[in-house]
Amino acid sequence: MKKIPRLLVLPLLLCMLAIGSNCVMEEKIIEIVVTDETCQEYDVNSTTQDIDSSSEVLYGEVLDEALGDAGLARSEIRSASVVSASFEVLEFKHDHDWIISGAITVGRKGAGGPVPLIEYTNQSVKGALNKKVEAELETNGVNVLNQALSDFIAGANPVIVIAVDNGSVGPAPGPTAGDPIVFKWRACIVMQVVLEEEVSRPDLF
Secondary structure (H helix, E strand, O other): OOOOOHHHHHHHHHHHHHHHHHOOEEEEEEEEEEEEEEEEEEEEEEOOOOOOEEEEEEHHHHHHHHHHHOOOOHHHEEEEEEEEEEEEEEEEOOOOOOEEEEEEEEEEOOOOOOEEEEEEEEEEOHHHEOOOEEEOEOHHHHHHHHHHHHHHHOOOOOEEEEEEEEEEEEOOOOOOOOOOEEEEEEEEEEEEEEEEEEEEEEOOO
């Protein structure tokens, strides 16, 4: 049985004072929502429109760490899902703007993909500097991440590959050796995990 949360200590004391040793405790199932944001940073320095890059995320370890910080365990998870995503430019020092189009994709290492999670069209790089741009999620990408969450709940430790698949850079003629496109940005995914926990609380009525 779980220890009595601090928020229940005062009601318990009041119950003991009012009723004495006959204070009755009842078991109560409560839901706990844990929200965790996973971000990956990318450095872009290219003399062509090819600014693609990828990185691996140890999805299972990320979730275990988030649960551990909250004092919770994987076995207590009731459900989990991806709720939002965003991107942000962290560094940009050009005298002029760049306009990019492409997608941020996700896949499972050794299990297929990648598929789009976020698509961006005619996105101003300068316009996203120090600004968290909330992105519309693509269904196929969400399905990949949610399946990874389901596998995590079942005991697996999935590895996610997040990649930038850029399609175009403007204005024409695009990046060159004398005018490369250089910036740092990051993509973030927000996950929400719902858990059930049994606690004891005084039955005052």
